[in-house]
Amino acid sequence: MKQQVFTRAADTSAMVATVAMSSLPALAMESTTFAGDSPETEPVVSVRVDDSDPKDGVCTGTAIAEHWVITARHCTDMARKPGGSVRTGQGDSQAVYQVDRVEVAPRGDIALMHTVEPMRLSHFAEVAAEAPSGEVNIYGWSSDGSGGSTQLPSAKGKVEGESELSLYDAPVAAKVTLADGARIQPGDSGGAIFADGKVAGIMSAGLFEDPDNPTEEEMQSNSAVAVAPVADQAEWIRSVAGEQEPESTAAGGNAPSAGAASGGSTEWLRYAALGLGVLALLAAGFWALRRH
Template sequence: MRCRLKARILRALRVMAAAVILLSLTSLPASGAPDPGAAGPSRSETDIAGGETVSLAEAPFAVQIAYDTAGTRVACTGSQISASWVITARHCDSASLHSVRLDTPSLGTGGVVRTIAARYPSPAGDVLLLKLSSPHSGIYAGLSRTFPAAGSVARVFGWGVETEGAGAMSAQLKAAAVEVSGHGADAFGGLSVRAQSRTGHPLAGDSGGPLMVGGKLVGVLSTSSVLPGGVPSSFTGFYNDHAAVSRHLGWITVVTGVGGD
C-alpha cells in the first residue's frame, strides 16, 4: 500500500513538473515581443537597432506580418518561401494575425496584401507556416538543408528603429550583419542558430524575420538580447537566437511541398 501511494505521488509530481516546463516554454516570447492583439506598432515594437536601410532587391522575399486584413498593423517579419507560403515565428501567431504584405520595402504601404488561409505551427520549435489566400509570384527565400558553421557571416532583415522601446518602426526595410556563434535554443525550446550582432541588432518587431547565410534562409528570429537605454557604441556584446530551418525542414516540406538546397 505504501509503495502504491509513493508511486502515485511520484506520478503526480512528474505531471506537475511537465506542466511547469510547458508553461515556461510557451510563455517565453522574443525579448520585448509585441502583443499581436495590441493596436498596431504604436507601442514599443522595435526592429533592427543600428544596421542600414536597404532596397527591396536586398531581400525581395521579406514580408510584413500584419494583425489586420489591410496589412497595416505590422508587428512581425517573415519570408516568402513559395507562391503560397510564408514562414515566420510561432510566437507571432495570434487570432488577430490576418494578413501579410509582400513586395515592398515600405512599412504598411505598397506591394500586395494577402490574407491568411491557414496556419501551421511547428511541433518542434518557434516556426509558423502561413498559407496565403491566393498565390503570389515573387522571388522566394531558398531553405538551407544544413546548420551554418560557427563564424559564418550572416544578415538579418526587418523594419526597425534605432533604440529599444522607441515606439515606432522604420518606414523602410533595414538590414544588419551578424555572425553565427553556434547552437542555442529558441523560445519554444527548439534548436536555434545563435548569432552575435555586428553592425546592428534585431529586436521584437523583427520576430520571424530571416537569418541569411550564403543566400539561403538558415533561421527564423525567435529571441534577442535586450539592449540598454540608448544606442550602444558596439552591438558585439549582444546575441540573437533564430529557430534553425534545417531542424524543421522535413516538416516544412511535408506541409508546403517546399524542399531545401
Template sequence: MQKSIAAVAAATVIAAGLFAAAPASALTASTKVVGGEKAPATSSIVQLEASGGDIPAGYVSTCTGEQVSPSWVLTARHCIDGIGAMNVYHSNSTANRGTPVAVDRVTAAPAGDIALVHLRTSYALSSYAQLDLAATAKTSGTGTIQGYGLRANAVQSDGLYQATVSLTGSSTDAYRGRAQHVTGVTGASNHGDSGGPLLVNGKVVGVCSTGDSADPGANTTAGSNYALLAQSASWIRSTAGV
C-alpha cells in the first residue's frame, strides 16, 4: 500500500535485535558498520533521515537506502513505519550530506522488511544499485554489507562503511519474512545500517533488518538478518519499474 508521507502513522516496530534507527540528536556518540572499512564512493547508497509522526519532537532517525531509479529508493520497511517526513541525501559523508531530496510517499512490500520511498523530485544518477531479485538464502560464501550506521561502541559514523560477512543460512526478518543470516568476517551491522544492502556478486540481494543482539558493541563477528528481495520481487519491479 502506498501512503502519502504526511499520512504515515503505523506504529514503529520495537523488537529485540531490531536495528530501528536511533534518534540522532539523542546520541552523544553514534556509530557506523562495526569494523570494516570505508566504502568506495557511490551516490546510489543513500542516507535517509526521518522525523515527525511517532518520532519524538526535535529528533530524527536515520537509515540507509539504495537508489534503484531516478525516483525510487529501496530500504527496510521498519525505516518508514510511524514517520511523518523523510529526506534523502546522496553524499557519502555524514558531516557534509549535501542538499536533501524530499520524499513524498512511501510504500511497504507485501512480504518482508522491505520498502520503497518515492522522491518528490527525480534525482538522476550515472548508475543505480543493481538488484538480484531471485537470490535465495545461502549457507556458504561471503557477501558485503554497507551502511551509514553506528560503528563500534556507538561511535558516530563519518561516512559510508562496508564489511565482509559470511552467508550462514536462512532466517526471518522483522516482519517474519524470508531473510539471509550473516555473521561478520571483517565487520558487522549496527543501528543506522537498517535498509542498507547485502551485496553478493556485486548485486543487492537483501536489506538490513535485524541483529542477533540489539547492541553489537565492538563485536565484528556479530550476526544479523537481511530481508531477501526475492520474496517481493514482482512488487519491486512493478512499483519501481526496475
C-alpha cells in the first residue's frame, strides 16, 4: 500500500482542482508481505469502474456473491457510465468479469458492483454484522503496488477508534493504523478491512498523523486510513446481493450534495484521499461551498 494526499483548501485550492481533474495513475499498497492463497484473500479483486480505466485497475473490491463485489462509493462515482470490470485471482490464475451496473448504499462510502457473468470462485466473503475492532487484515491491488498485478499485498492493522472523516452521511467511520511499516495510497480505495475473516469495513480515505502539519512522506502515502464500517449497511448489502429490489440510487443518478460528501465543511481537505474518485468528488464540493 502507499498513498497520495492533498492538503487544506485555504492553502491549496488551485492544486486540489488540478489534482482532481488530472489523469494521475492509481497506486496501491506498499508492503513487504503478500496475501498468498486462502479463503479470506480469494475474494479480493482489482476493480475498473469505467471501460476506459487502465487494465490493471484503479480500486480494490471484494466479491461477496457470485455476481457482486463490494467497494468504495467514491470509486464508482468517477465512472462516466455503468461499466468497467473486476479481476479475480493472482499469478497466472486470473480472470476478468465485466460489470453492468452499480448500486450505492443509502449512506456511507459503500457501493456494490454487479458482474454480467458469475465469478468462478470457491469462496465468497461474508459481510460482518458488527463494526470492526482490534486486529484486522488489509489488502490492496494495483500494478504500482509492491505486488504488481500478480501478487496481492497484505498488511496487518489495528482499529484505533473513530475517525472524523466519514463520507456520504455515514454516522461514523473507523480509524485503522497499519503495522510493520506498511502504507496505503490511491488504488487501495474500496479494499476491505477483514476482522475474524469477514468484511468489516471499506477503505475510504487516508489520514495524516497531524492534519495541520502533514509530513512530506504523508504527501505521498499514509500509515492510517478512515474506514466505512459495513455493519450500518449490512441489511442493504445482503438484500442487494440476494438480488432483491435495492433501495439505493444506481450509478449514473444524482450526485451527492457537497454536504453529504464533506460534512458541510472543508475539513476533509486536512486528510489524505485514497482514490482519484474521492479527489474529484470532494473538490467539486469545495468549489460548490466557495460559490456560496
